[in-house]
Amino acid sequence: KQRFAGKTAIITGAGSGIGRATAIKMAREGANIALFDLVNERTADVERKLNQIRKGCALAVDVDTSNPERMEAAVKKTVEHFGGLDIVFANAGINGSIGPIEELSIEDWQRTLNVNLTGTFLSLKYTIPHMKSKGKGSIIITSSINGNRRFASFGFSPYSTTKAGQVAFAKMAALELAKFKIRVNVVSPGAISTNIDQSTEPTEELESIVIPIEFPEGQQPLADGPGKPEDVANLVSFLASDESSHITGAHIVIDGAESLL
């Protein structure tokens, strides 16, 4: 199926995990893709893989999504390279510092907010004008069940706060942009097998958090284990495509019933 023939997508965090799987799927279905990430080697690998699928369909862009100047330049570069923009997948995120609230430094707190929230804001801020000029667009944001449906990830207060904030931001943006036919939806995965644990920075005091109950983190009744990045890529591709043309402001959980336990 070539749902994305002639379309251009920006995918942030495209060097790994959910972003990578979505880039591969969308490229197979005809999209041109700008791969935004700050880990160059991994992203260059994804770029090579996409160019094997279809020569010239990929552009790796070295950018920290929380940096306004670099994000503005990266979006400009993408639009100049591919000649327009149709889809934005604001997906880059980190677990960041985890630990007891009183032990987290202001830098710990702000780093997670910068990447997960400010990075999402900038991913919309600089891309919206290009979709407005096309009279159409689809934006998808990656939140999480943590902070929305599930609160038992002890020590993850900065992360969960950003993930709740992304849902509010997506709904505000959906209403604001509906008259321009730009749709905005947000997906909340449960545990997915990716490299995200490499972005976790536990404080020394993490062990001191008393975990009062047995909690079933990562158990997914539907799958007997974590989901796959491809599971999320399928959902995101649907939301990016015209098949979902009447869906905006939706928050869709994709967790194999993990958050119902």
Ligand code: NAD
């Ligand atoms: P991942 O670590 O495999 O991939 C994330 C990518 O984002 C990495 O390549 C990383 O380099 C990139 N990135 C991080 N900070 C960046 C920045 N400032 N600028 C540009 N790129 C940056 O992790 P993933 O699991 O694929 O994560 C993708 C999204 O999914 C995140 O928003 C995460 O919070 C969310 N999520 C993941 C899970 C899970 O269990 N894996 C569950 C729910 C939500």
